[in-house]
Amino acid sequence: MRALLAFLLVASAGTAAAQSMTARETAYWDVVTRYATGNRKDAVATIGGWSEKDLDRILKSVQGLEKAARRCEACEDRARFDALPLRAAILLHAERDRMDRVARMQENGGAAECAISANGRMSADLLGPAALQPGGARFASRFYAVFAQHLRSALCFLTSRNWAEAGLKLAPRDAMLLFVDGLASETIGVTGFVEPTLRSERDWRGRQTAGYENLDPKREFSRAIDGFEKALAVDPHLSEARLRLGRVLSRMGRGPEARVSLKQAVEETSGASRYLAHLFLGQCLEDDGDLDGAIGQYSAAMALRPDSQIGAVALAHAHSLRGRSETAREVLEKMLPVAGRRQAADPYWSYAMGSPEDAEALIEDLRRETLR
Amino acid sequence: MSPRRVAGVLVLCASLTSAQTTASPQPTVFATKVESVLIDAFVTGDGGQMPGLTARDFILKDNGTRVEFDLLPAESLPLRAILVFDTSTSMQGLKIERLRAAAEAFVDRLRPEDEAALVSFSDEITWRVPLTTDRARLRFGILSLQARGATSAYDALFTALLVPRSGLRTLIVLFSDGEDNMSWLREKQIKGAVERSNALIHVVAAPPVDPRPGVLRIASDAEIANLKTLRGLAAITGGSLIEVASTDRIDAAFAEIIDRMKNRYVLRYTPESDLASGWHTLDLQLVTRKGKVRGRTGYWVEPR
Known part of the structure; x- marks a missing residue:
């Protein structure tokens, strides 16, 4: 975690960047550092006590640094920005968001909970700035793909697709994101609903379902086919996309094409x-x-x-x-x-909706690789 | 009589004799070539179930042609009931407790010669107790039911239709509280399997419940469609779907099934002419008085 070490050196040396930080910002980066250096449980608990307003201030400060960094490629502002442990911060907020959603789910007697919390939004908002850092774009697209799969396994199918689409804005030709986008559409088509908790609620999530009242599985399957075909065009070796393409073509009654795809999947997988x-x-x-x-x-x-x-x-x-x-x-x-x-x-x-255990393993892989 | 294979409701005459005289769970082997169609008929009028009818009160048509039949003493036929229960996650809590209690009461209402088996389904199908007259074994199986996983009702129903040896007529009591979301078999396939089977299916459906306290759960389109499918499957066999308004009515629904079975009429029809392959529509009518007759809607003859 070279970026984190560089940031800590910069901060501890009492440079202009460190000196210009407010006490609250210093405290924030301290929590992130604790998360990155192995005090995971403690950091996740602490960040839960931060208000949305506080997080907003941190975000603005990061965005300010990003703006300054964009002006040059090899200047102090850029070095200072590149040293920010943004990936650790993103993973920290995402973990807290997952924890909050699980708690709300338990309060609701096990009903799926798809509303993204302030921490979830913070992790999403930090992805843009993080993409500017060296290797950040790859991390961001991977994060979007992994979390879209997590949301699918948490029965938040529409949020999963929204997450994949947000990632595609950043990396339009990322095979995994194209695949995950198709995956969410396939799941919506198979299950016949977008998210289980949406029917009885009239909050922002309710508005998100506008247009899904007459959910048409065929339309969803067409979207899935589009996603899988695009993913295979970028990466022909993405064999799970080949399998799922065959399955969805079969559901659409396109038997001959389905057979070709599935025969290929039998050979390749x-x-x-x-x-x-x-x-x-x-x-x-x-x-x-x-x-x-x-x-x-x-x-x-x-x-x-x-x-x-x-x-x-x-x-x-x-x-x-x-x-x-x-x-x-x-x-x-x-x-x-x-x-x-x-x-x-x-x-x-777990074919249709994914498994929480598999999704958790993907998140853990990403966390381990990022904080190595 | 054509030697052509008649699927589903066609059973050999000897099976009937066997059924009347023994409660043995052993598969029966028949030497005779005579085949019959057996139809369980449920007749209701203004005052509920209508007892005391004779063969003269009915007419039966096979593909529109009136046919002769015998009326059998239903009360002397032992039941072979297979309880096929949904144990998916949505059954957790009070619902599974009520189902256990209702199932125990169902077993208590059986006559000593009646047999029962217990199958549960979630992601997996578990044949918990084979057909037996041993009530203690059945009760133990019922008490061991735990709720966890998804719902594979069609696959479980298919298994319950197929596993008992041919020649044994079974009553399947299917209990479910939600849409099928894990079966391999699709609606068309399970319908075909039901049409080819010799079982009578009664379904008890409980309402879906929202896990959040105080939140009224409205059935989804898929759940409504699923109920329609299950109702249709039961109707093919002459059975019906009993929708209970709340879980404390499961027991009453099971009691109603036992009551219907006690008061049913069993018709035996032996086709005399060569049977055409494919689906044969059966039309059973009450002719001497007003009432509603529910019976098997047809049977399947496999091609040569």
Whole structure:
């Protein structure tokens, strides 16, 4: 964390930058520094006590430094700005925002909580200035992509898409952001809602749903296809985009195109994605009346995950349509004892909405790499 | 009689004899080639269920053609009930407690010769208790129900339709409180499976509840569509969907199902001519008095 060390040196040397800081600003950067240097819990708790007004003042001060830094590439103002631990600050505010939303969710008996708090807004507002720092643009686009996935797994699908779109303004050709944008649209199309808490509330979130009263899954799937295709155009090796493109094309009734995409996904992917590609390709073939082809794909999925109930139901159903009721029954009977004893969750369960654990792992990776 | 395979409601005559004389959970093996359609009929009039009807009170049409049938003594047929229960996260708290209590009461209302099984579904389908007359085993299974995860009602229903051996007629009591959001099977596929099955399905649907205290939860479009689907699936088999206004009515809904089963009429129809493949629409009418008849809407004949 070279930028942070440089900032601390500048501040401790009593330069003009440090001297011009207010006591409140110094206290703020002290909290950020504590977060960056490992006192995570303490820093997240402390920042929760800061008012929106205080945070606003800090933001204005950062924006002032950014403005000065933009005037030159190798001057004192630029060096001073580059030394600000903005990425640590962004992660700190985002973590506090997550904590606040979890607390509100618990107060609400488990209902999803999508309203971004003052800390969440602060992390978003700091992303623009952070992008000016060396390596900052890459961090910002990664942060947008990771948090969009976190919001999706927190059932905040529209906020997730808004987050991805905000990232795309900064990095329009970022394959991961294009993919995540498509991902949010696919989820909205599959689930048929934008965010679960929006129906009964009339706050700003309610206004956000304007235009979604007559949510059209096909429109959402078209957006998803657009996102996945653009992502693949930038990065043809983004195999999860290939898998999801095939799945959404299939949902849109575009069977031949779906089959091409899913066959490619079967060849290019491994692990969970390959298992899903076999299942989805099997469904395409079944819809097309090719029951033997479908049975082959479902069997391939089961070979990868012998404890898959989803695979067993798909396989049994195809066998029953083929007139092999006894085989279908045997497949189901074999799967039933597995319930509750599997080693890992079935990837199909988190396909549509993501899993909070996976999203948390992405955030943790980003935090670890950033604060290294 | 055509040797063509008749799916779903067609069972061998011998199965009926077997069902009347034994409560054995063992699959029955039949030697006879004679196949029959069995129809559970529920008749209601102004005063509720209508007892005391005879075969002369009904007419039955198969694809528009009037056919002969026998009326069987339903009270002597043991029940084979499969309880298929939603144990997704939305069932947490009072709802799962009420479901457990209602299920225990359901088991208590069964006759000694009746069998029951217990299946639960969330992300996973768990066949908790196989068909048994052992009430203690059933109660233990019911008490072990825990709410957690998503809802895969269609997949669970498919499993309950398929796992019991053919020849065994089953009553499926499906309980759910929300939309299916995890099944592999889609509406069209589960409908096809129900049409090909020999089961009678009754559904009990509880209202969705908002986890926030004091917040009235309005069912989403998807939940409303899901209810319509479940109602349709039950109707295919002659069963119905009972929508309970609150969770403390689950017990009454289960009691109503037992009551309906006790007062149902069972018709046996043996087609004499060669059967055309595909869906056969059955039309059962009450002709001698006013009343409403609910019975299986048809059966499926597989192509040669």
